[in-house]
Amino acid sequence: MAKQKTHKIKMMEEQLAKKLNRQVVGSLVGCVHCGMCDESCHYVLAFPDDHKMTPSYKADQVRKLFKANHDWTGSVFPWWVGADQVPLSDDDLETLKDIAFGTCTNCRRCTLSCPMGVDTATLNRVMRGLLTHVGVMPEGVRVVSKDQWELGNQMGVLKEDYIDTIEWMSEELEEDLGHNEAAIPLEKKGAKVMYCINPREVKYDPRTIKEAALIFHAAGEDWTMPNEGWDNTNFGLFSGDDGLGGACAKREYEKARELGVDKIVISECGHGFRSTRFEGVNWAGESEPVPMETSVMTMLNYIKEGKIKVDPTKNPERMTFHDSCNNARSGGFFEEPRELLNLVSMEFQEMYPNRAEGFCCTGGGGAMSMSEYTPKRLQSAKIKADQIRATGAKVVVTSCHNCVDGLNDLIKHYELDCEVKQLVNLVANALVLDEAVKPVEEPKPGDIAVAAVAAKEPLAGRKILVVDDEEDVRTFLTMVFEDAGAEVITATDGDEAVAMASEHQPDLISLDLSMPGKDGVEAFVELRKTEETREIPVCVVTGHPEFRQVIYDRPVTPPEGYLGKPVDEDKLVAYAHHIIEHREEKAN
Amino acid sequence: MHEVSPALHTAEVIHWIALVVMAIVYTLKIRWLLSFNLGKDKSAPGNPGQSNKQRGARYSLWNVAMPWSMESTRKPKGFIFYLSFVIFHLGVVAGISLAFVSTIAPDFLRVPVVGYTMLVFLVAAFLVSVYRVFRRTLRPLMRLISTPDDYFSLLMLTIWFGLGACTQAYLMGVWGMTNETLLVAYLYLTSFFLLYVPFSKISHYLYYPFTRTYIGRALGHRGSYPVVRG
Numbered sequence: 001m002a003k004q005k006t007h008k009i010k011m012m013e014e015q016l017a018k019k020l021n022r023q024v025v026g027s028l029v030g031c032v033h034c035g036m037c038d039e040s041c042h043y044v045l046a047f048p049d050d051h052k053m054t055p056s057y058k059a060d061q062v063r064k065l066f067k068a069n070h071d072w073t074g075s076v077f078p079w080w081v082g083a084d085q086v087p088l089s090d091d092d093l094e095t096l097k098d099i100a101f102g103t104c105t106n107c108r109r110c111t112l113s114c115p116m117g118v119d120t121a122t123l124n125r126v127m128r129g130l131l132t133h134v135g136v137m138p139e140g141v142r143v144v145s146k147d148q149w150e151l152g153n154q155m156g157v158l159k160e161d162y163i164d165t166i167e168w169m170s171e172e173l174e175e176d177l178g179h180n181e182a183a184i185p186l187e188k189k190g191a192k193v194m195y196c197i198n199p200r201e202v203k204y205d206p207r208t209i210k211e212a213a214l215i216f217h218a219a220g221e222d223w224t225m226p227n228e229g230w231d232n233t234n235f236g237l238f239s240g241d242d243g244l245g246g247a248c249a250k251r252e253y254e255k256a257r258e259l260g261v262d263k264i265v266i267s268e269c270g271h272g273f274r275s276t277r278f279e280g281v282n283w284a285g286e287s288e289p290v291p292m293e294t295s296v297m298t299m300l301n302y303i304k305e306g307k308i309k310v311d312p313t314k315n316p317e318r319m320t321f322h323d324s325c326n327n328a329r330s331g332g333f334f335e336e337p338r339e340l341l342n343l344v345s346m347e348f349q350e351m352y353p354n355r356a357e358g359f360c361c362t363g364g365g366g367a368m369s370m371s372e373y374t375p376k377r378l379q380s381a382k383i384k385a386d387q388i389r390a391t392g393a394k395v396v397v398t399s400c401h402n403c404v405d406g407l408n409d410l411i412k413h414y415e416l417d418c419e420v421k422q423l424v425n426l427v428a429n430a431l432v433l434d435e436a437v438k439p440v441e442e443p444k445p446g447d448i449a450v451a452a453v454a455a456k457e458p459l460a461g462r463k464i465l466v467v468d469d470e471e472d473v474r475t476f477l478t479m480v481f482e483d484a485g486a487e488v489i490t491a492t493d494g495d496e497a498v499a500m501a502s503e504h505q506p507d508l509i510s511l512d513l514s515m516p517g518k519d520g521v522e523a524f525v526e527l528r529k530t531e532e533t534r535e536i537p538v539c540v541v542t543g544h545p546e547f548r549q550v551i552y553d554r555p556v557t558p559p560e561g562y563l564g565k566p567v568d569e570d571k572l573v574a575y576a577h578h579i580i581e582h583r584e585e586k587a588n
Numbered sequence: 589m590h591e592v593s594p595a596l597h598t599a600e601v602i603h604w605i606a607l608v609v610m611a612i613v614y615t616l617k618i619r620w621l622l623s624f625n626l627g628k629d630k631s632a633p634g635n636p637g638q639s640n641k642q643r644g645a646r647y648s649l650w651n652v653a654m655p656w657s658m659e660s661t662r663k664p665k666g667f668i669f670y671l672s673f674v675i676f677h678l679g680v681v682a683g684i685s686l687a688f689v690s691t692i693a694p695d696f697l698r699v700p701v702v703g704y705t706m707l708v709f710l711v712a713a714f715l716v717s718v719y720r721v722f723r724r725t726l727r728p729l730m731r732l733i734s735t736p737d738d739y740f741s742l743l744m745l746t747i748w749f750g751l752g753a754c755t756q757a758y759l760m761g762v763w764g765m766t767n768e769t770l771l772v773a774y775l776y777l778t779s780f781f782l783l784y785v786p787f788s789k790i791s792h793y794l795y796y797p798f799t800r801t802y803i804g805r806a807l808g809h810r811g812s813y814p815v816v817r818g
Contacts, residue, residue, distance in 0.1 A: 117648055117800035331810055331812070334816045335816075
C-alpha cells in the first residue's frame, strides 16, 4: 500500500506553489544533470566520496517536489523524472533539513558554474523556506528567528542592553579622546546617516561600534544610531522565510523614514548588507527604497573625499582579503574593499580564487547558529584554510561578521598563524586624528592620577572565579585579572565551580565550557538554576565551537558575555569590568 | 520536388506532423512558464560602477561561447567536457538539418563539402554521445543525479547520431550504405524525438534563454555579472 503524505508535506506543497515565480521555475526546469556544478562546492571538495554533496543533488530535492506537483511529465510519469522520490514522512523531512541546512551555505558559487544559469542556491533557499514553513529547521535557526520576530534582533539583545552598550562605547570614546564630542548619537532626527549594525557587535564585539563612531566623528558626519530597527541582519535570508525577511527589513526602512535620514549605512555584515540593501526591499514590497550603502563604501569615500586621513604604516602586517559571498557574488562589491584595504595597510596579498569565485568562509547561510553541523562545517573549511595558508598572511581581512566567526573557527581548527580583522578595525587603527578631534582640554594632575589608577586596576575590589580545567589557561586568566586589581579564586571543573560560586559569591565567573566531569554547559545551567548563584554574571571563555549552543539552547538566562580563546588581555578586562558595572547598575 | 518512395513519403509526412505538434507543445510550454509572475528586483542597482541588467543578460546568454567565463568550463577537466558539449550540440544541429533538408532538398546533402561536414559532425557527436553514456552510467555521482529520462534521452540521442551518420552516408553513397530504409528509420526516429522532446530534459534548450537571461539580469543588476575575478 502506498504511503500517505503527512500533513506537513501537504503544507509544503501548498507553500511551494506560492514560492514559484518565473526565475525559480526556470531554475527548476533548466537543470540537465550535467554535473558541472560539482567541483564548485566546498562541501564536494572536502567530501569527495560523498556525492550527495553535489549541488544538483541538493537542488533536486525541491525539484522533485516541483515535478511531482507542477510538471507535466512528473505528474503523469513521476518515476520517469525522479518525481516519485518526494518526501512522504516526517522522517524524510529531517533528512531534507540536514541537506538544505547542513550541506549548503547558499554561497551561490555553484550558480556561477552552471552552464544553464540554474540558481541552485536560490533553490536551496526555497527548500529551507518550505521546511521552515512546517517548523522543520535546526534549533539554532528556530531560536534566532524567534528572537528576530519577537525582539527585533537575532541575538535577543534587549533594548536596555543595546542602549547600555552604546553608552558604554560613548564613555570609552570619551576616555580615549578626552572630550565627549564623539558621543554616539541615538535617535537623532534629521541626521544624514543612520548606522545599522549586527547584534554580534553589541553582544560580543562592541569595539567595532566604537571604531565606527570614531570614524564618523573624524569625518564630521552627521549620523545617528536608532534605538529600534538597528539590526541589519536578517535570518529570513537563511531560513527562507520571506515574511521574516520583509519584517526585519521593514523595521530598518521605517525607522530611517521616521528619523528622516538621507541614507542607511550598513556595518560590515555580508548577509546584513545583502538582505537590507537588496532582498529586503523586495520582501518588504518597498516601492521607493531608502538609499543604502555598506560602511565599506562610506569609509572609502571619506578617505577619497579627504574627510579622514589614514596612515597605512599603522597596519604593517601582511594581509589578505576574504570576499564575503553576500557582498561579492550577490552584492557586486569586489574592488572597493580591496581599494580601502590598500589605503590603510602596508602589505596586501591576494587570495586565490577570489572575488566572484572565492570560496565561502563556511560560516555563511546561518551555519554558525547550527552547531549540530559544526564538525561537517569545519571539515569543509579545509578549502578556505588552505587558501589562507597559501597567502602567508598574518591577518585575514573580511567585511562580514559571519565570516569573522567562520574564519576564526577554521583558524583555530586548522591551527593557522593568523587572525581575522574587519576593515573598520583597520581604518580606525590607521586613522590620523587632526586637532579638531583631539582632546580639547588638558586633564588636571589629580584627574590623571585617578584615571591612571582606574585604568591600571579597573577590577580593584572585585572577586572573580576562574573556571578552567587547563592549568595554563587558569594561570593566564588569574594573572590578567589580578593585574587588573581583582581577587581571583579558581576551580578546575563544573562541580567545584558551582560549590565555590555558592560559597564565595564572586562578582563574576569566567567559565570554560569544555571540561572533564561536569562540563561548563551543565555547570552554567546549574548556576542559573541555583538560588544563591542565579544572579552572578557569567562570561564564557572558550575555544570550543559548540559554545554557541549555550546561547541558542537556553532554558535559562544566557551568559552575560563570551570570549573566544585565545583571549585578548585588554578585551577580557574590559568585558569583565563592563559586565560587573552593568550588573550593579541594573541591581541599583 | 524530389521523387520518393511511398514508405519515405509516409515518414516525411509524419515527420512534418510531429514538427507541428512539437511547435504547439512548445508554445504551450512557454505560455506555462510565462504564466508565473516575473520576480522583479526593486532594489537600486548594486555597485554603481558595474551594475547593468542588460549587460549582465547579454553576458549570461553568451557565456555558452565563453568557456573562460566559468570555472567549471575553464579548468582542464571542465574544458574537455566543454569541447564535448560543443561537438555534441553541433551534432544535434547537423542531425536536425539532415532530417529537414533531406525531405526538401536531399541533393544539397550530397554536395561533398556539405555532406562530409555533416558526416564529420554526426560521427563526432556519436562518439561524444557514447562517451557520455559511459560517463553517466559509470560515474557514481552521475548515477546519483540521473533519472530514467536522463538515461533514455542520452541513449536515444546516441542511436539518433549513429543512425544519422549512416543516413548521411546513404545519401552520399559512401560506406556501402544503399538502403533507403536508413532514411525512413531516421525520419521516424526524428519524429519520435519531436514528440518526446517537449516532455523530456531535452527541452532544456527551450528554457535556456530564459534561465540565462534571468540570472544574467539578476546578477547584472547587483554588479556581479560579468564575472569579476582576480
